[in-house]
Amino acid sequence: xSQAKVDRYKxxxxxxxxxxxxxxxxxxxxAVCGVIVCAAVVCWIGYSAFGYFHSDDTTDTVAQTEINLxxxxxxxxxxxxxxxx
Numbered sequence: 001x002s003q004a005k006v007d008r009y010k011x012x013x014x015x016x017x018x019x020x021x022x023x024x025x026x027x028x029x030x031a032v033c034g035v036i037v038c039a040a041v042v043c044w045i046g047y048s049a050f051g052y053f054h055s056d057d058t059t060d061t062v063a064q065t066e067i068n069l070x071x072x073x074x075x076x077x078x079x080x081x082x083x084x085x
Contacts, residue, residue: 001009012019
């Protein structure tokens with residue numbers, strides 16, 4: 001090995017514990033952030049579902065619409081009388 005490689009290896013070996021501790025802290029922080037984000041998403045979905053299913057809508061969901069079909073009936077009667085002639 002060259003002297004530069006030996007020096008790099010010694011420096012890495014001297015800082016190995018510190019580097020491992022730093023990497024472990026980064027992984028732990030990433031895991032905590034991931035758990036917080038997942039919990040926030042689950043809570044948001046639960047809150048939205050609760051609001052959707054327990055809405056205080058007192059309005060009647062069944063609406064009746066009246067349609068005037070007189071002109072359609074007149075048209076169809078005109079077609080039938082024209083076909084009979």
